[in-house]
Amino acid sequence: MYPKKLEPFLTSVEKPGRYIGGECNQVEKTLPIDVRFAFCFPDTYEIGMSNLGLKILYDVLNEQENVWCERCFAPWPDMGKLLKEQQIPLYALESGDPLIAFDFVGFTMQYELSYTNVLYMLDLVGIPYYAKDRDDRHPLLIAGGPCTYNPEPFAPFFDIVFIGEGEEALPRLTALYAKCKKQGIKKEEFLQKTVQLEGFYVPSLYEAAYDAEGHITSFSPTCPEAPKTVKRQIVEDLNTAYYPTKQPVPFIETVHDRVVLEVYRGCGAGCRFCQAGFMFRPIRERDHGVLNTLAQETIRNTGYDEISLCSLSISDYSQLPNLADDLLSWTEQDQISLSLPSLRLDSFSRHLSDRVSSLRKSGLTFAPEAGTQALRDRINKGVTEEDLLNAAMVAFDDNRFSIKLYFMLGLPTETMDDIPGIAELAGKVVDVYYQRPNRVKGKSVTVTVSVACFVPKPFTPFQWEGQDSLEELESKQKLLGSSIRSKKISYKWHDAKISRMEAVLARGDRRLAQALVNAYEAGQYFDGWDEHFSYSLWENAMTDAGLYMDFYACRDIPADEILPWDFIDMGVRRSYFEREYQRAKNGQLTPNCRVKCSGCGIQGCPLSTKEGN
Amino acid sequence: MENTTLRLQYTKTGNMKFISHLDVNRLFLRALRRAGFKPRYSEGFHPHPKFSFALPLSLGHESICELVDITLESAVFPREMMDRMNAVLPKDFQIHACDYAGDPLKHAKYAQYALTVRVKDDAAFSLMQKTLSGKIIVEKKTKSKVEKTDISPLIASLEMKQGEKQVLIRAKLSASPSSYLNPNYLYEALRANPDLAPRLEECTIMREAIYHKNGLLLSPMG
Numbered sequence: 072m073y074p075k076k077l078e079p080f081l082t083s084v085e086k087p088g089r090y091i092g093g094e095c096n097q098v099e100k101t102l103p104i105d106v107r108f109a110f111c112f113p114d115t116y117e118i119g120m121s122n123l124g125l126k127i128l129y130d131v132l133n134e135q136e137n138v139w140c141e142r143c144f145a146p147w148p149d150m151g152k153l154l155k156e157q158q159i160p161l162y163a164l165e166s167g168d169p170l171i172a173f174d175f176v177g178f179t180m181q182y183e184l185s186y187t188n189v190l191y192m193l194d195l196v197g198i199p200y201y202a203k204d205r206d207d208r209h210p211l212l213i214a215g216g217p218c219t220y221n222p223e224p225f226a227p228f229f230d231i232v233f234i235g236e237g238e239e240a241l242p243r244l245t246a247l248y249a250k251c252k253k254q255g256i257k258k259e260e261f262l263q264k265t266v267q268l269e270g271f272y273v274p275s276l277y278e279a280a281y282d283a284e285g286h287i288t289s290f291s292p293t294c295p296e297a298p299k300t301v302k303r304q305i306v307e308d309l310n311t312a313y314y315p316t317k318q319p320v321p322f323i324e325t326v327h328d329r330v331v332l333e334v335y336r337g338c339g340a341g342c343r344f345c346q347a348g349f350m351f352r353p354i355r356e357r358d359h360g361v362l363n364t365l366a367q368e369t370i371r372n373t374g375y376d377e378i379s380l381c382s383l384s385i386s387d388y389s390q391l392p393n394l395a396d397d398l399l400s401w402t403e404q405d406q407i408s409l410s411l412p413s414l415r416l417d418s419f420s421r422h423l424s425d426r427v428s429s430l431r432k433s434g435l436t437f438a439p440e441a442g443t444q445a446l447r448d449r450i451n452k453g454v455t456e457e458d459l460l461n462a463a464m465v466a467f468d469d470n471r472f473s474i475k476l477y478f479m480l481g482l483p484t485e486t487m488d489d490i491p492g493i494a495e496l497a498g499k500v501v502d503v504y505y506q507r508p509n510r511v512k513g514k515s516v517t518v519t520v521s522v523a524c525f526v527p528k529p530f531t532p533f534q535w536e537g538q539d540s541l542e543e544l545e546s547k548q549k550l551l552g553s554s555i556r557s558k559k560i561s562y563k564w565h566d567a568k569i570s571r572m573e574a575v576l577a578r579g580d581r582r583l584a585q586a587l588v589n590a591y592e593a594g595q596y597f598d599g600w601d602e603h604f605s606y607s608l609w610e611n612a613m614t615d616a617g618l619y620m621d622f623y624a625c626r627d628i629p630a631d632e633i634l635p636w637d638f639i640d641m642g643v644r645r646s647y648f649e650r651e652y653q654r655a656k657n658g659q660l661t662p663n664c665r666v667k668c669s670g671c672g673i674q675g676c677p678l679s680t681k682e683g684n
Numbered sequence: 685m686e687n688t689t690l691r692l693q694y695t696k697t698g699n700m701k702f703i704s705h706l707d708v709n710r711l712f713l714r715a716l717r718r719a720g721f722k723p724r725y726s727e728g729f730h731p732h733p734k735f736s737f738a739l740p741l742s743l744g745h746e747s748i749c750e751l752v753d754i755t756l757e758s759a760v761f762p763r764e765m766m767d768r769m770n771a772v773l774p775k776d777f778q779i780h781a782c783d784y785a786g787d788p789l790k791h792a793k794y795a796q797y798a799l800t801v802r803v804k805d806d807a808a809f810s811l812m813q814k815t816l817s818g819k820i821i822v823e824k825k826t827k828s829k830v831e832k833t834d835i836s837p838l839i840a841s842l843e844m845k846q847g848e849k850q851v852l853i854r855a856k857l858s859a860s861p862s863s864y865l866n867p868n869y870l871y872e873a874l875r876a877n878p879d880l881a882p883r884l885e886e887c888t889i890m891r892e893a894i895y896h897k898n899g900l901l902l903s904p905m906g
Contacts, residue, residue, distance in 0.1 A: 072699070079886040082744035087702040093774055095718070320714060322703045374714030374772075406725060 072167035074159050084150045088323035089116035092164030095320045096372065098133040098140070099165060105137035105249040107173040109163045109210070113188035114181070114599070116144040120319070121327035123381065124216065124237075125179060130315040131238050138245045141165035141173075142319075145188045146195070148597065154195055161195035170196040174248065176210045178229075180218035183576035184569065184599035186225050186587055189214075191596040193228070200588055202230050202275055207258050211248075215241075219272075220303075220350055221529040221636040224579035224587065226274035230262060234639055235270050235304030236336075238313050243268055266297045270304035273297065277638070279581060285622055287580060287633040300640045307675055309336060309355045316368040320375070329377035329410070330369045332362055334394070338383035339664030339678065342440070343451045343655050344482065346528035347383055349643050353676030354664065359390040363397035370407060378402065379410040387665065435466040438477040441485070442492025449484050449655045453663060456496065463500045467507055473517045474500055480547045480564075481525040481539035483655060490547055493520060494554035501559045521563045522551065524570035527624075528577050529636045530643065532651035537625040538574045541567055568606040572598070574624035575613075580635040583623075585616040644672035687724055689755045690765055691785040697746045697890075698776035705740045711777070712752065718772040721765070722757040738894055739792045739859055742866060747891035753785045794840055794895040795859040797867040801851045801874065802885040809846045811880045815873060816842060816853070822869045822876065835873070838865040859894065867891075 072092050073081070081087040110129055112119030119125055125142070132140035141163035146154060154161060160169035170176050176196070178189050190200055198209050205212075213231040214222060222232040233240065244265065251261045266273040276297040280289045292299060306312045314333070321328065337354035338347065357365075366378055378398065382388060402409060439454055441447045447454060463474055478493050497520050504516040524544050527536050539547070544567035555562050576583065589612035590598075597603040613620055628634065630649055637645070647670065654661060661669050664676070668683025696708070703711070712735055716723050723733035738751035756765075762782040770778050801812070819834045838858040845852045857865040871887040874880055 081702055087743070088704065088707060091699045091702050093699045093776075095714070095772065095774070322707045322711060324706075324710070370717070372718065374717035376713065376717065406722075406731070 072165065074162055074167050074169075076157060076159055077153075080153055080157065084153060085147055086323060088321075089144065090146065090150060090164075091322075092142075092167070094322060095374075096317050097165055097319045098129070100133075100139040102139075102166075104139045105252065106135075106139070106175065106245045108132055108138055108140040108175040108177060108245065109143050109170050109173040110140050111143045111170075111176060111178045111189075111192060112181075113145050113178055113185040113192060114597075115147060116321070117323070117325045119144045120321045120325045121331075122179070122181070123315075123331045123333060126315040126318040127313055128179075128215075128237050128241060130318065131241060131313050132245065134313075135242055135245055137249050138242075139165075141168075143170060143192070145185075145192055145597070148603075151191065151195060160197050161192055171198060171210065173210045174252070175213055175245075177213045177215065179216035180214050180222075180225065181216050182599055183218060183573045184604070186218075186576060187591045187596045187598055189225065189228065190587060190591040194591070200228050201584075202228060205230075211258070211261075213244075217347070217350065220346070220639065220641060221577060221579070222272065222274070223581045223635040224576050224583035226272075226581050227584040229274060230258070231265055232272040232274060233270055233304075234272055234301050234641075236306050237304070238306050240268070240270050240304045244271060263294065263296045269302050272301040272639075274581070279635075281582075285582075285618075287635060290633060290635075290638055300638055303639065303641045305353075305642070305675070306336075306355070309333075309357045310361050314365050314369075316365060317372045318369070320373045327379065328375075329379050330366065330373065330375045331379050331381045332366055332369075333357070334362060334380050334382040334385065334388050336382070339387065340384060340453065341451050341651075341661050341663065341669070343449075343532040343651055344440075344479065344525060344528070346531050349530050349648075349671070350641065351383065352642060352671065352673045354678060356389060359394040359397055362394055366398060367401070370405070376406060377408045377410065385411050387663075435462060435471055435473075436475040436477065437462055439496060440477065440479050441482055441489060442478065442494070442496050443489045445658060446482060446485055446489045446492075448660050449658050450482055451651075451655065451661055453660065456499070459496065460499060460503050463503045464507070467504055467510070467516070470511075472504075472514055473519070475519045475521060476500070478520065478522045479525045480522055480551070481544050483525070483533050483536045485525075487547075487550065490550050491554040493522070493551055494556070494560075497555070497560045498557055501557050504559075516559055518557075518560045519563065520551075520555065520560055522548065523565045524567050526570050526573045526577060529634070530641050530648070532648045532655060534578070534634065534648060535628040535630060535652060537627045538571065540621075540625055541571055544570070566601065566604070569599075569601075569604055571620065571624050572604075572606070572609055575620050578623050578628075578635070582616065582618060586612045586618055589613075589615045642673045647671045686759050687755055687757065688759050689753055689785040690760070690762055691751060691753050691783055691789065692766070692769070692779045693781040694750050694752070694773075694777060694779045695746075695748045696741060696750055696777055697748070700774060700776040701744055701746045704743050705737075708737075708741075709735060711773075712754065715769055715772050716754070716756075719768040721760065721768070724755040724757050736789050738789050739795060741891060742868065742889075745797075745867070745889045745891060748780075749891060749893050751789060751894060753789045790896060791861060792859040792894045792896070794856050795891055796854065796856045796893040796895070798890045798892055799853040799855065799867060799870060799887055800890075801853065801871065801887045803849060803851055804883045804885060806846070808880060808883040809844070809851055811877065811883070812851055812853075812874055813844060815877045815880060816844070816870065820870075820873045822873050824869075835865055835869050838863055854892075856895070 073090055112125055129140050132138050143163045162169050193200055199205050211230045214229045215233040215237055219232050219234050262273045265271050266276055276292055276294050278293050279287055282288050335356040337351045339354055340348055342348050437459055439459055440452045497518050500518050527533050527538055548564050590609055593608045595608050664678045668678055668680040670683040725731040725733050736753045741747050766779045766782040820836045821832050822835055824831050824833050840856040842855040867889050
């Protein structure tokens with residue numbers, strides 16, 4: 072639903088189907104209701120509706136009888152402009168009501184460069200950015216999602232930040248709220264109660280102090296109710312965890328327009344740059360039987376004709392053969408296609424691929440991350456050249472002629488010698504193709520080398536490591552470009568300036584909030600979209616807030632310095648990250664958790680052993 | 685296996701006018717699965733179900749007479765098809781007639797539209813009458829250039845009625861593939877008149893009927 076006033080204008084914006092709601096399985100409830108929750112995704116509808124987390128929490132909240140959760144996405148700039156011109160406040164898709172009418176306005180923080188979109192959306196709602204400037208008349212602002220593992224850069228905007236997996240914890244918050252609302256309890260007191268719920272951080276109840284150079288000297292609660300550390304919440308058993316089998320089905324095409332089946336959470340590979348690899352620990356698998364039932368129910372309720380198995384590294388799932396058998400017993404005859412993203416083409420997947428005509432023959436993607444074995448060892452990417460060349464061989468035999476290779480530039484301990492290694496490795500893949508005696512004549516191969524820049528992330532062994540300067544990153548990109556000789560290799564690289572902003576925001580403290588406001592007011596939003604990103608605007612925004620990019624992005628942080636996210640207990644011990652950082656410098660590999668427990672300290676891990684800890 | 689081809693007539697109104705023709709195709713595909721029907725898939729490398737539509741509808745236009753032929757893998761009664769589909773389709777996108785399809789869905793010849801034009805004053809009416817009589821020159825965009833053309837030969841009939849701050853235009857326009865006239869051009873012709881343009885507020889368009897070659901109404905029964 073949309074406000075009636077909008078009707079005559081909707082055909083003038085791009086893809087109006089994004090703004091109408093009314094999809095199959097959308098949840099509608101009758102007003103009045105105790106708790107109205109607007110679940111906001113600070114990016115486009117097509118991206119937001121592809122997010123499994125949104126669908127899970129939408130359903131979890133709506134399962135509560137006294138809660139109505141609705142959806143809201145960032146309108147594309149043409150629509151944002153229209154809403155402003157027509158003075159129509161941003162609305163939720165289910166009821167068409169303005170967000171100001173809600174009890175909670177919740178944002179899922181998925182990506183650093185979508186932080187300004189939060190301000191953009193608040194601007195379209197017409198409520199103050201800073202929590203301190205709002206009162207009991209305004210909705211409560213809450214943030215969640217992966218970026219809350221360092222919530223500090225946006226903390227001053229929010230009343231509450233939830234840390235962890237929300238399936239079980241969010242209903243505790245809405246229950247508390249409903250109770251307080253009935254008793255007429257004011258916001259201030261409600262927040263003091265909220266901060267006592269595990270995993271709910273109330274930024275206004277904590278204070279940071281800095282020294283003259285800007286380092287944090289203390290970070291502590293300002294009231295006795297607030298705990299010193301905020302404990303990340305997780306779902307213990309994925310078999311009983313909520314899965315949205317009756318999710319809303321978009322009318323328009325979205326990025327992932329299919330059933331996304333979360334096979335397991337967590338990852339044991341321990342790649343030292345990867346935040347997701349540590350953030351989603353411990354490893355928790357869903358039973359293949361449970362997954363099969365969920366898949367069948369979801370297909371029936373949504374009408375989708377494709378299932379994609381989702382996890383950080385699908386071939387590590389211990390029950391993959393059983394799951395494949397379960398699914399294949401009905402998907403083929405029902406014309407449902409299966410896709411396995413980030414597939415490692417080993418013997419098993421080859422076997423699967425031979426059996427299943429409905430398995431999408433996409434190209435192979437492979438992420439060696441670094442060009443030389445020494446560097447791959449230092450980042451703990453347990454992949455060898457042989458693995459890659461074997462996988463390529465299997466792919467070519469399977470008539471897949473495009474291979475995408477992902478790398479990173481600027482990795483810790485990288486030297487200029489590591490860079491031509493990327494070109495050499497890609498060249499070897501091309502050679503594998505032409506050395507095959509049985510190759511199909513006339514068919515060509517494409518190897519895409521896609522190169523990102525290393526971004527140091529909180530809660531990884533590399534969190535202390537400074538990012539390369541812009542000049543270094545750009546000269547490395549050039550060096551790689553000139554090292555690539557084969558015409559069969561296509562080379563793509565990320566804008567180093569965008570990576571630099573990611574690093575600033577990933578490692579930032581709460582003083583960055585002002586830079587975010589400055590950047591938005593100067594016209595920065597949808598920054599994650601290249602065409603909207605302006606580095607010079609960001610530079611000004613930082614300077615005007617009295618902050619320096621290098622301080623956040625490029626500095627090697629000493630181990631004894633207080634990190635902005637130190638108050639969060641995310642499960643993996645700080646000392647473990649320190650040890651892993653040291654092992655990286657020594658070039659020592661740490662085995663996959665499935666091989667041997669290395670004692671990261673996470674609770675409730677089925678792979679954890681006494682000796683490891 | 686016994687294939688059945690059914691012809692469905694459906695509405696696309698309200699919210700649903702904002703989804704595109706491709707979205708409609710996807711909507712049918714998913715609704716069939718939700719309703720428990722199996723469409724017949726095409727042979728070939730990328731099998732896909734084939735729906736055949738009488739006439740695509742522009743995004744933003746409403747309709748009460750859309751037609752599609754759908755082939756299912758098994759026999760089903762039209763009434764059952766309609767009921768089960770309506771249970772899983774949005775309320776502004778409902779099937780109101782369904783029957784076995786006879787001949788393949790023929791190319792439409794004409795389509796009738798109701799254009800409701802909201803106007804600021806009563807003087808607009810006579811100006812509109814004048815603009816839409818005789819030759820009606822509009823700018824038509826083709827791939828490479830903008831051309832001025834007279835659309836009046838493509839109008840089979842046109843009548844206008846004055847209402848309270850609005851004018852209703854009922855027009856039967858050519859809809860054959862070689863000379864399809866989008867009803868938007870009528871409104872554009874009105875807006876191109878500099879005396880009239882400031883008096884116009886907005887226009888909504890509803891497709892009311894689709895006609896065969898022989899002039900008969902195209903419907904599931906015909």
